[in-house]
Structures are given as structure tokens and as C-alpha cells.
Amino acid sequence: MSNDYDDDVTFTEYTFSEAELNQIEGILQKDLIKNGVHSVLLIDMAGNIIANSDNGNCDHDVYSLAALASANFAAVDTMAKIVGEDEFSLLFHKGEQESIHFSKVQSEFLLISIFGKSTSLGLLRLKVAEAIEKIKEFCEKH
Amino acid sequence: MAFVNLKNREVQAKIVFYGPGRGGKTTNLEYIYSKFRERIKSDMVSIKTHGDRTLFFDFLPFEIGKIMGYDVRIQLYTVPGQVKYNATRRLVLKGVDGMVFVADSQKSQRQKNLRSLKNLQENLAIYKKSIFRIPLVLQYNKRDLEKEGVSILPMVQMEKDLNGQLKVPSFGASALSGENVIPTLKRIISLTMASLQKVLK
Numbered sequence: 001m002s003n004d005y006d007d008d009v010t011f012t013e014y015t016f017s018e019a020e021l022n023q024i025e026g027i028l029q030k031d032l033i034k035n036g037v038h039s040v041l042l043i044d045m046a047g048n049i050i051a052n053s054d055n056g057n058c059d060h061d062v063y064s065l066a067a068l069a070s071a072n073f074a075a076v077d078t079m080a081k082i083v084g085e086d087e088f089s090l091l092f093h094k095g096e097q098e099s100i101h102f103s104k105v106q107s108e109f110l111l112i113s114i115f116g117k118s119t120s121l122g123l124l125r126l127k128v129a130e131a132i133e134k135i136k137e138f139c140e141k142h
Numbered sequence: 143m144a145f146v147n148l149k150n151r152e153v154q155a156k157i158v159f160y161g162p163g164r165g166g167k168t169t170n171l172e173y174i175y176s177k178f179r180e181r182i183k184s185d186m187v188s189i190k191t192h193g194d195r196t197l198f199f200d201f202l203p204f205e206i207g208k209i210m211g212y213d214v215r216i217q218l219y220t221v222p223g224q225v226k227y228n229a230t231r232r233l234v235l236k237g238v239d240g241m242v243f244v245a246d247s248q249k250s251q252r253q254k255n256l257r258s259l260k261n262l263q264e265n266l267a268i269y270k271k272s273i274f275r276i277p278l279v280l281q282y283n284k285r286d287l288e289k290e291g292v293s294i295l296p297m298v299q300m301e302k303d304l305n306g307q308l309k310v311p312s313f314g315a316s317a318l319s320g321e322n323v324i325p326t327l328k329r330i331i332s333l334t335m336a337s338l339q340k341v342l343k
Contacts, residue, residue: 012143012144012145012146012237015146015148016147016148016149017148018148018149021147021148021149022149025149044145044237045236045237046143046145046156046236046237047156047217047237048144048145048154048156048237049145049147049154050145050147061183061184061185063184063203063215063217064184064185064187064201064203067187067199067201067203067217067219068187068189068201070236071198071199071233071234074233074236075198075230075233078229078233
């Protein structure tokens with residue numbers, strides 16, 4: 001078999017230890033949920049959930065959400081390339097009650113925040129950016 | 143690629159149903175969903191056109207129990223089969239762990255099966271995966287059409303066409319009636335898990 005192919009071992013190239021996952025969920029809780037975000041998911045681009053945290057009042061189907069979010073992100077990313085952009089920097093869907101914000105964490109991960117109308121988009125983006133800076137430390141090691 | 147969550151002791155793996163348009167990929171998932179309804183906590187997600195053709199993918203997650211102390215969650219996806227949707231097909235293949243190729247047994251679809259299998263090989267290569275190494279099961283769907291007088295390809299012919307080089311497990315099936323749908327699923331799950339288990343050890 002040519003070396004152009006990976007072997008049939010199909011685990012993700014990254015792993016997070018239990019302690020790292022606890023720390024990541026701690027960051028999501030402290031920086032985002034405590035600031036009014038309803039639910040937050042860290043996923044990879046294949047749609048796997050790495051970490052999630054919510055305010056205890058959410059009953060979303062997070063697995064479907066992660067699959068759709070990764071596909072949506074990939075589709076938008078491909079659209080960006082078609083029109084000659086490297087990427088679209090702001091990805092945000094606004095609803096009457098709930099809104100969703102997407103943010104890339106390095107090239108392999110995606111942070112999805114679901115928040116209500118009492119949280120402003122500006123504050124959310126600021127808090128997401130802060131959380132991502134902290135999470136990046138864990139992702140960089142991989 | 144399967145993700146192992148060491149905190150929740152959970153493995154998430156992705157199995158994709160591939161094949162030519164109108165071959166029965168979505169029907170496979172619908173049958174699985176109806177059969178395991180009580181075990182599947184979430185709804186089946188379908189992104190389709192107004193004409194009921196798959197536009198992006200169908201998605202069905204379900205838990206299959208524990209392997210070596212890990213809860214195993216399988217995510218089933220289909221791709222859109224129509225030739226024009228290659229870009230979205232490629233996106234769905236990202237991170238795939240196991241594949242079911244659903245071929246259409248109708249004689250008129252012979253070339254489409256071959257083209258779709260070739261297309262799968264090319265799209266896997268983009269992710270540096272070889273069709274010869276990834277866990278793969280072939281399903282020759284629509285065997286039931288023979289009873290209705292539709293001209294279908296003999297199993298031997300389909301084996302020769304599609305499985306001559308691959309030599310992977312294959313099933314004659316009818317996704318509509320459910321015949322061999324679950325055996326196909328069980329087989330791909332066991333192949334995928336065997337491949338993952340080698341690494342978990």
C-alpha cells in the first residue's frame with residue numbers, strides 16, 4: 001500500500017485527558033454560561049462533541065446539533081473559498097428567542113454558543129474570544 | 143475519525159452510507175430508525191430538497207452499548223447520491239470510520255453503481271483514506287424488484303462488478319421491506335469496532 005494513505009487506524013489525531021476536558025468545561029462554564037449563554041459545545045470538524053456545558057435548563061439534541069453545525073460550517077467555508085475569501089469571520093444565526101454563534105478554534109475545532117435575547121452579540125463575541133484564547137492552549141498541544 | 147472522550151468514557155464513531163442517487167441510502171436509515179425507535183433518543187435529521195431527494199445528508203445517532211468500558215455512540219450518515227452534489231458528499235465523508243455502499247440492483251443502474259464506487263474511492267483519497275482499507279460493506283439493494291418483473295442484475299454479476307477487487311462482506315437486500323438492512327448494519331458496526339478496538343487495546 002502506498003504511503004499516501006493513512007493506515008486503517010481511525011482515531012482522531014488529538015486526544016484530551018480527563019483533566020484537560022474538565023478544565024475546558026470549566027472555562028466554558030465560567031466564561032460563557034455564567035455570562036448568560038444558555039448552552040455551549042466544543043466540537044471537531046467531523047461533528048464529534050469534545051466538551052459541552054449548559055445552564056441546566058437546556059434540553060437540546062446536542063449530537064444532531066453538532067452534526068449539523070459541523071456540516072453547516074464546512075458548507076459556509078467552502079462558499080467562502082468559491083467567492084475568493086479564506087473564510088467568513090462572523091457566523092451567527094439570529095432567532096426570536098434563541099440565537100447561535102459559531103467560532104473556529106484553530107483549524108480543527110468549532111465553538112458553538114446558544115444564547116437568548118438578554119445577551120448582546122457584542123458581549124458574546126468578546127466572551128467567546130476570551131474563552132477561545134484559553135482553550136487554544138489545550139488544543140495547541142495536540 | 144472516532145473521538146474518544148476520556149472524561150465521559152465515550153467513543154463517537156461515524157458510519158456513512160454511500161451510493162448512487164435513488165439507490166436506497168435514506169430508506170436504509172429510515173428502516174433502522176423505525177426498527178430501533180425506542181433505543182434512539184433523538185430524531186432522524188434529514189436535509190432534503192422539496193422533491194424529497196437528499197440535499198446534504200441524513201443523520202441518525204444511536205448508542206450500541208459498551209466496548210472495553212466505553213459507551214459507543216454510532217453516528218449514521220447518508221450522502222446525497224446525485225452526481226452534482228459531489229462537494230457536499232465530500233464534506234460528509236470527513237472523519238468517516240466505516241462505510242456502507244448501497245448499490246442499486248436494477249440492470250439500468252449498473253453504470254451508476256460503478257461510477258459512484260469510483261467516486262467514493264476518489265473522495266476517500268482526499269482524506270488520505272483507501273477504499274481497500276476502510277471498514278466497508280456492500281449492499282445490493284432492491285432485490286425485491288425482481289418479483290415485480292423489473293430486470294435486476296444477478297448477485298454474481300454485482301459481485302464481479304463491484305466486489306471483484308474489494309472482497310468485502312456483501313448483502314443482497316431490500317431497504318423498503320427491511321430485508322438484510324439490520325444484518326448490513328450489524329456487519330459494518332462490527333468491522334468498524336474491530337478496527338477501533340485494535341487501537342483501544
